[in-house]
Amino acid sequence: MTNPSTTIGSSATVPASSTLYRGGRLYCPADPRATALLVRDGRIAWLGADDDAPGADRVVELDGALVTPAFVDAHVHATDTGLALSGLDLSATGSAREVLDAVAGFAAGLPVDAVVLGHGWDESGWSDRRVPDAAELDRAAGGRRVYLSQASLHSALCSSALLAAVPEVVRMPGYDVSGWLRRDAHHVVREVALGSVTSVQRRAAQGVALRRAASLGIAAVHECGGPEISSEEDFTAVLSRSGDGGPEVYGYWGELLGAARARELGAVGAGGDLFADGALGARTAHVSVPYADGEPGACGHGYLSAEQVRDHLVDCAAHGLQGGFHAIGDVAIGTVLAGFGLAAERLGVERLRAARHRVEHAEIMNKRLIAGFVEFGIVASMQPAFDRLWGGERRMYASRLGVERALASNPMGAMHATGVTLAFGSDSPVTPLDPWGSVRAAVAHFSPVQRLSVRAAFAAHTRGGWRALPTGFEGGAAGRGPAEGVLAPGAAATFAVWSTPAGVDGGLPVLVAADPEVRGPDDPTPLPVCRRTVLRGSVIFEDGVG
Incomplete structure (x- = not known):
């Protein structure tokens, strides 16, 4: 019997019992020659060369397209x-x-x-x-x-x-x-x-955002809510849409001592936008050196004490939840780490490390603060687009902080080199949903010493997003297992299919120009275009290319 066949973009939105994707290029470091993969029951049942492919109920011709693990956006609204x-x-x-x-x-x-x-x-x-x-x-x-x-x-x-x-x-x-x-x-x-936005308008807006994410190869997002930035109704409404024809949604509720409430609301963690300080753009991030363009002596604002950080982490431990904080300035990050130290006196360092607590943004760091992240096993949820939009010698960070501190901000390279787990996101709408743009921003950081390889940056925006979830959820839901963010037999069939107009190098798309003179925030190299996004075997986006 001949297998029914379809090309990318046709209406194959209902998963068959088995689907073979063949004729492509797979980002699979364990088998770099693989050109095909078989999906069965939401998982990758096999991958290898086209000629060795097993039979399937449905065949999808990739026509040379690139297949990679799908993206995770680790911080969205x-x-x-x-x-x-x-x-x-x-x-x-x-x-x-x-x-x-x-x-x-x-x-x-x-x-x-x-x-x-x-x-x-x-x-x-x-x-x-x-x-x-x-x-x-x-x-x-x-x-x-x-x-x-x-x-x-x-x-x-x-x-x-x-x-x-x-x-x-x-x-x-x-x-x-x-x-x-x-x-x-x-x-x-x-x-x-x-509050003037009606529930109907909110639901429509959530749908617009999640559809856009899926169209960009994003299969999961971390929704960051809290009493200061959203309502409980809004937060639970977003969570209710998880995997309903779009990306999965994992919620973080940022309320001090709110672990019990976070659990009641369906959050996976009591953190995210739990503010230890504000933002550099508003001059409210808590920094050690006064703002260069602010009121004399102004260093922003700290919203939490080390004791409050400690009490929140102890509360999270009592409820078995991951915790986390929004901290941008070096003083705020130092306060958070001091709180971790106080919590360690009660809980022990290993218990804190096992919880995989998070810090969002972590923009103004130094060696001492990075060492604190390593000591306590803190995940850094970062946004490379911040550097692309506001870094360098002539943009907002330079105005606020001076050139030297601007170039030292968002030290992704130093943190990766010392073993800090990185999870990349957009903080959308602060910066747009744009995963390949974020990978390129990390590769082309304004400071050469902070640049990541394409492979490391891609891993932070894919597998890093799964690793940033609490233990038991890194497999997509409690009990699903840890095999997320990779193309491998037994892993979840969560991937994206791409056109790569600039070509492929080392298994991943070419993202930066060959000429170093034109690299940077205005690099003209065309980014990949998503043709299909698959979440646990189900197609959540396809672009109509046939």
Whole structure:
């Protein structure tokens, strides 16, 4: 009997009992000559050369495409991402005038009682860094409430109409009469602004975000929620969509001493965006050297003490959960590590290491802090695109920190070299969902000493994302086993199929130009294009190429 055959892009969305993918190139270091793999019951049952392939119920012709393990994005905000993708995108604006024009055009199509939600402006790259004030936003939006989050998500521009809805904000840390809010003032106004989004709109936004992720070869995401950045309703709604025709979703709930609540909400960890400090873009990351472009002596803000870190880790241990913290500045990271030291006095170092606790971002590090990550077995959930967008000698980090500290930021190379487990993500919508772009950013770090090989960066964005999950979940769910992020017999059939316009080298796509002079954030080398994403044997994305 002849096997039914299909090419990539045809409507093979219902998994047969066995499916053979053949005629491709497989990223399989254990068998670099493999060109085919057989999927059965959601796992890779066999891989090898086309001529040796067993029979199957269905055959998919790869036509020379590259097959790799699918990506994991280790830090996302799905609803915010969907709202940014379908709402007012301000990432391309270059001045206050352009922001106001974008707000006016967007608001014109909204009901008079709607809230204008926008995201992505970044004044650090503008020639004139003046930002619109509250009164200007009122006029541009025709009196509507306006909330425009800065690229870092840790500050926002708000209209007078929105501020009037939260009268207590004027007494909160971070309030400014201009309408540019940070810290507590930002958190409370953000809650009001996003509270205007209906459950129907939220669900639609989540769908937009997860579909985009699948279209980029992402098969799993780590959703980072918490009382300061999302609601419990929003968080559980995102988790409920896990694997429902799209990527799997693993949730982290960032609430101090909230391990019990995290478990009740269905989170795999009590961490993620549990803030030890703020962000560099908002000058609220807690750093040891004052900001070069801030108020004299300003070093940002620490939101936790070492004792609070200790108590949270002890609470996580009592509930059998992985913990974690958002920490960007070196002072904040030092506070977190001091808390680990205090927790070790109660729990022991080995128990802390076994929990695989996480720190999100870890941007401003030094040798002592890196050694602390190694000592306590801390996973570093990092975002290479931060360096691509804001690193180097002339971008936002240099403005905030000075050139020397900017080039030393996001030290992925040093952390990888000392054995820190890296898990890469986007922090979307802070930076876009763009996994190959993130791999390239790690390979082309502004500081040559911090650059990773393509293989190491790819591993951090695939297998690293699975390793960053707590013990028992690194196989996709409790009890599924550890074989994730690899193409090997017995491993989960979770992979992506790629067109590689720049070619393949060493089993992975060519991502950077051969000429060192054109490498960097504007490298013209075309990135791979996803043709199909498969999650445990089921197709969650295909692009229609036949």
